[in-house]
Amino acid sequence: MTVKIRVDEKQLEVKKGQSVLQACLANDITIPNLCFMEGMSEPPASCRLCFVQVAGMDKPVTSCTVEVADGMVVHTDTPAVRRLQRSGLRLLLSVHEVDCKNCPANKQCALQDLARFLNVGLKTKRFEHYLKDVGMDDSHPTLTHFPNRCVLCGKCIHVCRTTHDRPLPALAGRGFDTVINFYGAWEPDNIPCNDCSACADICPVGALVLKSD
Ligand code: SF4
Ligand code: SF4
Ligand code: FES
Numbered sequence: 001m002t003v004k005i006r007v008d009e010k011q012l013e014v015k016k017g018q019s020v021l022q023a024c025l026a027n028d029i030t031i032p033n034l035c036f037m038e039g040m041s042e043p044p045a046s047c048r049l050c051f052v053q054v055a056g057m058d059k060p061v062t063s064c065t066v067e068v069a070d071g072m073v074v075h076t077d078t079p080a081v082r083r084l085q086r087s088g089l090r091l092l093l094s095v096h097e098v099d100c101k102n103c104p105a106n107k108q109c110a111l112q113d114l115a116r117f118l119n120v121g122l123k124t125k126r127f128e129h130y131l132k133d134v135g136m137d138d139s140h141p142t143l144t145h146f147p148n149r150c151v152l153c154g155k156c157i158h159v160c161r162t163t164h165d166r167p168l169p170a171l172a173g174r175g176f177d178t179v180i181n182f183y184g185a186w187e188p189d190n191i192p193c194n195d196c197s198a199c200a201d202i203c204p205v206g207a208l209v210l211k212s213d
Contacts, residue, residue: 003070008077019043020063020074021050031076032085032114034092034204035153036064039162044154048088049114053078060084082118089120094127095176097148104213105206111151132177140182142193142211143200147179150207156180156199163198180207 001016007029014023022038024031034047043064051060055073060081063074075081093111100106100122115122137145152171157180160167168191172181200208 003068003072005068005070005072005074007074014068016068018068020052020054020066020068020072022064023068024052024063024074024076029076030117031063032089032117033064034110034114034151035155037155037158037202040158047092047151047153049085051081051084051088052076053081086118086120089114089118090124090126092151093120093122093124095130095132095148096151097131097146098122103149103206104209105149105203109206110204130176132179134179137179137182140193141191142197143182144209144211145180145182146207146209149205150180151205152178152180153204155202155204156208159198159202163196164192168193169199 002013003016005012005014005023007024007027010027010029012023012027014026018026021031021033021036031050031052033050035044036050045062045065048062050063052063053060053075054066055075060078093115096111100109100112103109112122114120131148134147137147154171156169157167157171160169166186168182168186169180171178173179197210200210
């Protein structure tokens with residue numbers, strides 16, 4: 001089953017049940033996003049970047065949480081949409097240790113791509129800059145985690161859950177102090193990581209790095 005929608009100047013026929021974000025990405029329409037992954041049962045909607053304006057709605061909405069509907073008219077590039085996306089990105093960067101020269105994600109980093117697309121400087125001056133009071137976590141035998149590079153997108157948790165049924169990484173702590181922690185549901189001596197790098201591969205920034213790299 002399909003429905004017809006219009007996105008900017010494009011008329012699209014898209015799958016019923018898709019989110020606006022899925023429909024746009026499937027049709028090569030760029031919408032900034034960090035926390036969405038195909039296959040998630042519920043979008044976490046945590047990155048607050050994927051805003052669009054839907055005709056008839058008074059405010060921009062996150063496109064990963066809104067389902068397409070027949071006749072829907074979507075605008076991806078209004079001043080209000082871009083303002084929210086830029087603020088969302090600047091907020092992420094305000095708690096991010098920007099040190100691209102020394103980061104393995106340099107030149108293949110989602111934050112760099114988003115900054116370029118939204119015309120936002122990586123070293124934002126609009127917000128105070130805060131870093132968590134934690135260094136790198138080297139406790140895992142094959143991975144190093146850098147909490148101050150992590151954007152808490154949850155992709156590592158999702159990919160580990162789908163690969164190994166229960167995720168090794170988990171969110172720990174609260175609010176600003178939330179970090180990715182390991183061994184949530186596993187005994188440290190019995191982890192499946194020696195033959196797997198799914199979480200490091202999916203990480204959109206340089207927050208999870210294989211020790212062998
Ligand atoms: S994660 Fe991206 S933005 Fe952050 S330091 Fe690494 S390359 Fe730069
Ligand atoms: S470690 Fe990487 S994949 Fe996992 S939540 Fe942080 S940024 Fe996302
Ligand atoms: S992709 Fe929609 S909030 Fe992150």
